[in-house]
Amino acid sequence: MPCTITSNESVIPLLQNAIEVASQTDTYISLRMPDAINTDAYTKWVNKLKDGISNNDEIIVTTHVSKYVPKDSFIPDGMSAFARNVKRIGDFILSLIALVVFSPLFLICYIAIRREDGGSAIFKQERIGRFGRPFYIYKFRSMCLDAEKFGPQLSHSGGDNDPRLTKTGRFIRAHHLDELPQLYNVLRGDMAFIGPRPERKFYIDQILEHDARYTYLYQIRPGVTSYATLYNGYTDTMEKMLRRLEYDLYYLGHRSWLFDFKILLNTFCSIVFGKKF
Incomplete structure (x- = not known):
């Protein structure tokens, strides 16, 4: 309405x-x-x-929308209330199991990062989540300690070719191991396994200057992986960020258990077999 x-x-x-x-x-x-x-x-x-x-x-x-958004452009969540509740329960159970199963891998990554430069192994950063509320996202640190000494920067083209990456960081990012701590975010309810990738307010403000429909994504939890990640890859320019938004809005309006399963399966194929979409 x-x-x-x-x-x-x-x-x-x-x-x-x-x-x-x-x-x-x-x-x-x-x-x-x-x-x-x-x-x-x-x-x-x-x-x-x-x-x-x-x-x-x-x-x-x-409540946070722009006067430039057409009156008939609102995109509601395509998933029913029942489906959303089941999805949340499934995310909680799977994240709890995954945290236990992958605990040895957590320890290996932690030790490797600490040994390389002595810095903190866990990197946390404020992102904007459901209802536009900020939360801290957790990752294994893949970049040098002063990676953003000149302010926020988008990942360079190719993602794992960013010159700010450490030797260990390049490896864990190439194999997506840096995302493992986000299982804790899923467990807490900050995130889901599948959903639009959460962004920083610094970049959201820039996106809103071009397309205020970004606020529609506040209806749902951000995800560890997304439809946009598979087909749009890393976003190192505003053009790519706006293209990612189109994928995210499509997901918002069409999401379902089956759609989520396809994204999860394709993400697995991308990580394990290097398949491109």
Whole structure:
């Protein structure tokens, strides 16, 4: 149910209506607020919406959207509430099993990284997740200690050819071992096995200048692997980031258990057999 806010006078009635509808039905509500609207005075209402959805995974309310988004462009989650709940339970169980099974590999990677330069083996970085909320993503550190001393940088073309990679880092990235700690993110519920890759706010702000539909991805948990990763690869330019967004939006509107299984299977083939898609 899209709602368009056109003036300050219309804010309160629409927010009240959104809260009432969201509390009674499984509805996707998009509140479009032009930049000219003063939303500071209505913070408590927006917070009430956020409080309402934080306790009910079946309700999605998008409050951070741009006036440049066409009124009929909203893309709802293609997966039903029941399917989402089953997916979350499956992610929790699989991540718990994987953490136990791969624990020896965790130890090997940890020791190898520490021995090379003595720095921390685990790298954490703030990303934006479901409902637009920040969380810390965990990886095995694959780059030198001062990799971003000049600020955030996208991975160079080819990903594993980035000159900032350490010798050990080049190996673990080439074999996707650097992603293993994200099993903990899946266990916590920050992420899912399949979903759009989480991005930093620094880059999201740049993407939003080109395409405000990125906020639609806030409906679902980001993933360890994604449909876009298979077909778009590393994103080292804004053009590639916008192309990745198109893949992510397609996934959002069409996702299902079968679609997730195909992505997981193709990811396995890509890692083990080097298959390109």
